[in-house]
Amino acid sequence: MGGTYVLHWALFTQGSLQARVLCALVPFTATLVFALVGLGLVPLDVLVKTATRSGRREELLSGPLLYGLVHSLLTVVFFTASPAGAIAVAVLCWGDGAAELAGRSYGVARLPHSPGKTWAGSAACLVAGFVFSLAYASLFRHLATFDRPVSVRELAVGCGLCAAAGTLAESLPLEGDNLWVPLATVVTSVWWFGF
């Protein structure tokens, strides 16, 4: 979902704070809906069924709520001016998603530090995180939206480092992947690119 959302950033006026805020209203509205339904203030069974594993509305207040908040923050803070926003969305949406799909389908060997997760899941996270972050960041590089020019090599190495950091965070036996994965990715991106 966020993987297609980030492509819409290209349609907004670049360099405008109003554009960032307007665009962030989309994930922020979703976040509010997750909160209202999760708290039981608004009944919306279809959302509970599609966005939770347990079928309990309270689950909307953890993973999905964080997911929406993180998208809202990444939009307002980074948008298209820095590679960090698009890279974090790519690693969260495609990397974390691929880890679960590959891990459940092909995962056999378990990670020593995280027995609930597998090497196959982490490998898929690394590959998908790298491929999609490079694709998104290359799009914004091509549109020249970054605050400074970034070479293809710098972008590729940065996406590789961010995908590795996101994969490491995803592999940890912690609740809240939707926070730790983008946080690790953003810190790595800002460290590498410097903006």
Ligand SMILES: C/C(=C\COP(=O)(O)O)CCC[C@H](C)CCC[C@H](C)CCCC(C)C
């Ligand atoms: C399930 C979701 C997040 C993953 O949590 P977890 O499994 O890792 O603990 C959220 C999924 C969203 C839902 C299927 C559909 C929401 C539709 C909404 C109109 C669009 C949301 C936009 C997005 C936040 C950018």
Ligand SMILES: Nc1ccn([C@@H]2O[C@H](COP(=O)(O)OP(=O)(O)O)[C@@H](O)[C@H]2O)c(=O)n1
């Ligand atoms: N590195 C990983 C990540 C997930 N997975 C699989 O995907 C399932 C769900 O992963 P998760 O607990 O990270 O779920 P989310 O927090 O991403 O929703 C795990 O129980 C594993 O079966 C894996 O095999 N290897």
